[in-house]
Amino acid sequence: MFALDTLTHRLKRGCETMAYPDGPPPALPDRHGGALRVDGARCTDGCGACIEVCPTDAITRPANQPIALDLGRCIFCHACISACGPAAITPTGDHRMAVRRREDLVLGAAGGEQLRLAAALDEKLRKLFGRSLRLRQVSAGGCNACEADTNVLGTIGWDLGRFGIQFVASPRHADGLLITGPVSRNMELALRKTWDAVPAPKIVIAVGACAIAGGPFVGRPEVRDGADAIVPVDLYIPGCPPHPLTILDGLLRLLGRLETGDRAPTPR
Amino acid sequence: MSSETSFALLANATSLPWAALPEWPAAEFVRATAAELDRGARLCAWFGVPGDAGTHLVAIIAFDADNTLAAARSAPFAGHYPSLTATHPQAHLFEREVWEQHGLVPDGHPWLKPVRRTDAAGTAPANGEFFRVDGREIHEVAVGPVHAGIIEPGHFRFQCAGEEVLHLEIALGYQHRGAETGLAGGPHRATLSQIETVAGDTTIGHATAYASVLEALAGTEAPLRAQWLRALALELERLANHTGDLGALANDVAFLPTSAACGKIRGDFLNLTALLCGNRFGRGLVRPGGCHHDLEPARATTMLERLRVAVADTEQAAGWLWDAASVRARFENTGPVFAPQATALGLVGPPARACGLVRDVRYDHPAGWYRLAQAPVAVWPGGDVYARARVRWLELQRSGQFLLEQLATPPDGPIFEALPAPACPEPVSRAPDTLAVALVEGWRGEICHVALTDSAGKFRRYKITDPSFHNWTGLALALRGQAISDFPLCNKSFNLSYCGHDL
Numbered sequence: 061m062f063a064l065d066t067l068t069h070r071l072k073r074g075c076e077t078m079a080y081p082d083g084p085p086p087a088l089p090d091r092h093g094g095a096l097r098v099d100g101a102r103c104t105d106g107c108g109a110c111i112e113v114c115p116t117d118a119i120t121r122p123a124n125q126p127i128a129l130d131l132g133r134c135i136f137c138h139a140c141i142s143a144c145g146p147a148a149i150t151p152t153g154d155h156r157m158a159v160r161r162r163e164d165l166v167l168g169a170a171g172g173e174q175l176r177l178a179a180a181l182d183e184k185l186r187k188l189f190g191r192s193l194r195l196r197q198v199s200a201g202g203c204n205a206c207e208a209d210t211n212v213l214g215t216i217g218w219d220l221g222r223f224g225i226q227f228v229a230s231p232r233h234a235d236g237l238l239i240t241g242p243v244s245r246n247m248e249l250a251l252r253k254t255w256d257a258v259p260a261p262k263i264v265i266a267v268g269a270c271a272i273a274g275g276p277f278v279g280r281p282e283v284r285d286g287a288d289a290i291v292p293v294d295l296y297i298p299g300c301p302p303h304p305l306t307i308l309d310g311l312l313r314l315l316g317r318l319e320t321g322d323r324a325p326t327p328r
Numbered sequence: 329m330s331s332e333t334s335f336a337l338l339a340n341a342t343s344l345p346w347a348a349l350p351e352w353p354a355a356e357f358v359r360a361t362a363a364e365l366d367r368g369a370r371l372c373a374w375f376g377v378p379g380d381a382g383t384h385l386v387a388i389i390a391f392d393a394d395n396t397l398a399a400a401r402s403a404p405f406a407g408h409y410p411s412l413t414a415t416h417p418q419a420h421l422f423e424r425e426v427w428e429q430h431g432l433v434p435d436g437h438p439w440l441k442p443v444r445r446t447d448a449a450g451t452a453p454a455n456g457e458f459f460r461v462d463g464r465e466i467h468e469v470a471v472g473p474v475h476a477g478i479i480e481p482g483h484f485r486f487q488c489a490g491e492e493v494l495h496l497e498i499a500l501g502y503q504h505r506g507a508e509t510g511l512a513g514g515p516h517r518a519t520l521s522q523i524e525t526v527a528g529d530t531t532i533g534h535a536t537a538y539a540s541v542l543e544a545l546a547g548t549e550a551p552l553r554a555q556w557l558r559a560l561a562l563e564l565e566r567l568a569n570h571t572g573d574l575g576a577l578a579n580d581v582a583f584l585p586t587s588a589a590c591g592k593i594r595g596d597f598l599n600l601t602a603l604l605c606g607n608r609f610g611r612g613l614v615r616p617g618g619c620h621h622d623l624e625p626a627r628a629t630t631m632l633e634r635l636r637v638a639v640a641d642t643e644q645a646a647g648w649l650w651d652a653a654s655v656r657a658r659f660e661n662t663g664p665v666f667a668p669q670a671t672a673l674g675l676v677g678p679p680a681r682a683c684g685l686v687r688d689v690r691y692d693h694p695a696g697w698y699r700l701a702q703a704p705v706a707v708w709p710g711g712d713v714y715a716r717a718r719v720r721w722l723e724l725q726r727s728g729q730f731l732l733e734q735l736a737t738p739p740d741g742p743i744f745e746a747l748p749a750p751a752c753p754e755p756v757s758r759a760p761d762t763l764a765v766a767l768v769e770g771w772r773g774e775i776c777h778v779a780l781t782d783s784a785g786k787f788r789r790y791k792i793t794d795p796s797f798h799n800w801t802g803l804a805l806a807l808r809g810q811a812i813s814d815f816p817l818c819n820k821s822f823n824l825s826y827c828g829h830d831l
Binding site: 065066069070076089090091092093113114115116135136137138196197198199200201202203204205206207208209210211212214215216217227229230231241242244245246247248249250252254270275276277278280281282283300301303 | 503572
């Protein structure tokens with residue numbers, strides 16, 4: 061008797077949607093590490109150990125300056141953390157990583173050791189999208205990991221619908237695009253057409269290292285090294301892939317539903 | 329039978345010198361390969377190796393019943409050769425790929441067109457002409473590349489008479505990132521992370537194949553405990569994806585209890601992989617020479633406890649699915665592929681096993697930990713959506729049981745040993761002019777990686793065959809004679825990789 065079984069099951073389990081953002085966020089896995097902190101001041105003279113091990117060339121060191129780590133290019137493999145003697149690069153365990161401006165992802169300079177988190181949309185857009193945001197998802201060379209961890213926000217544990225955010229089946233129904241993948245050349249036309257088909261005003265969210273900067277495929281002639289080569293991006297969410305909590309944090313931050321820097325309850 | 333073959337034999341996850349491969353003129357090479365396939369061998373990979381005097385064709389075949397692989401090559405040539413596809417359809421996509429990459433023309437190929445090449449404008453794949461059915465009542469339906477959900481892109485072209493699909497042609501290539509071509513001259517610094525994202529939902533599968541290839545080239549293998557960890561991670565990957573698939577299938581027939589439950593349980597399995605290595609998809613766990621993270625006793629205990637709960641939850645959610653007559657009515661006889669078709673097309677993984685074919689790398693060509701511990705092969709007859717769902721359910725149960733048993737009896741020892749450097753012109757840990765092959769049974773089926781090194785031990789050619797490359801045509805066949813409204817259901821029952829195909 062599946063009807064009875066399923067009802068009993070549901071009653072027994074109760075509500076399985078997490079309390080966040082009204083309650084505390086779920087913990088990241090202990091080996092995840094979260095966002096990175098880069099203390100360029102700790103770099104020893106002439107050292108470039110982290111630069112040599114980075115698979116995506118996310119770290120640079122201009123002459124006589126401390127290192128700069130581009131969290132947009134970073135795939136969080138932690139090779140640099142292991143290679144760094146003076147502990148200039150350290151995991152913070154913080155799931156919050158989304159930023160509004162590309163340059164805000166570059167860490168290392170004095171005062172810029174940690175991320176400056178995304179500011180909300182301006183008041184006009186917030187009024188339009190704050191309580192109802194419809195997104196069209198475009199995978200443009202994505203490996204199905206960013207896609208999967210975006211999809212998971214729709215499951216009962218996360219229940220994205222409670223924030224008025226929904227993924228829709230047509231660009232005509234959308235307020236913006238959520239893009240994953242490095243933008244393969246073979247998806248360039250399809251991405252442009254989808255963008256053109258979304259009515260203005262519209263926003264773009266780039267999810268994952270690929271969509272921000274090309275990820276593991278950065279520099280390959282077959283890809284365009286990220287979404288902002290094709291369309292203007294309003295929110296960057298780093299990770300490979302970003303944890304679902306990081307994506308959710310970015311979306312809510314953009315809509316002004318989280319206070320900057322703290323965890324004030326979301327107005328319902 | 330492998331005992332009569334003129335091909336060079338090798339076991340899974342081993343290597344042999346390039347010079348040891350028998351070489352024939354192209355026409356004879358195609359005839360020899362056809363003869364082996366007629367004797368029951370299966371085509372794992374077929375690719376070109378360019379050189380100064382032309383391009384070699386290379387065939388990697390599997391004698392499943394004999395638990396052995398075999399390899400051979402053609403003499404270098406340019407221009408035309410007699411198509412293998414004309415007599416053995418399982419070669420059809422391989423021959424298109426070789427034509428696209430090296431310009432070798434298979435005479436007699438019935439449908440020679442691009443696989444993933446970019447068009448003249450440089451912003452979309454060159455799809456070529458689509459097959460068309462003529463008639464006043466016939467209409468054409470075009471879907472994609474961008475799809476209605478959060479899914480990868482691909483284009484589907486249906487020829488329909490009313491609701492009935494007469495023919496489906498699948499045009500891919502939108503996800504092409506140069507994942508394979510970029511490996512020539514490697515390995516590079518980015519290679520491992522590129523391999524991990526060949527198909528991002530199969531990170532462990534592809535990374536294990538890659539690590540095995542490098543270990544074979546170094547003439548060594550990973551420590552036992554690392555092999556154990558890889559097997560755990562591979563089965564966790566299978567559990568997560570199969571659970572997600574059962575949920576997606578339930579969703580497509582509007583059976584929401586299982587759909588809702590499986591969506592959550594899938595995450596529970598992904599979180600177990602994250603418990604092991606910090607990443608829900610297993611990024612950064614497997615590397616050549618072993619593994620990067622260990623499962624200490626306390627962590628293993630946590631994993632065992634959480635695994636028990638997740639496995640029990642899956643059992644309950646799947647139970648509702650099988651109990652519901654409405655689900656059975658929608659699954660049964662929908663999207664059938666028949667066993668002779670599956671054999672002819674060379675299907676692998678759950679779609680092949682759902683046609684009753686006993687075909688599983690873990691059983692046929694065991695490597696790594698699977699030489700020491702095995703789960704029974706999950707087979708179901710019928711070839712329809714129901715059979716493909718049933719195979720997934722059997723594998724969920726068996727992988728769950730496998731993990732519970734393996735977690736209770738961990739081997740001791742290190743988890744990583746740097747690859748030794750054999751005598752080479754350069755101090756690299758890869759033998760020169762050597763071919764290595766590794767098969768891994770990923771959750772979608774057989775993953776095949778082949779590396780050929782040059783005289784310096786660098787990759788002269790690296791060939792990746794994702795199981796989806798074998799199986800996409802199976803989906804096209806499954807749609808014949810079906811209602812077009814059943815496409816989403818049939819598609820979910822295969823759940824193939826776009827990026828794994830497009831590379």
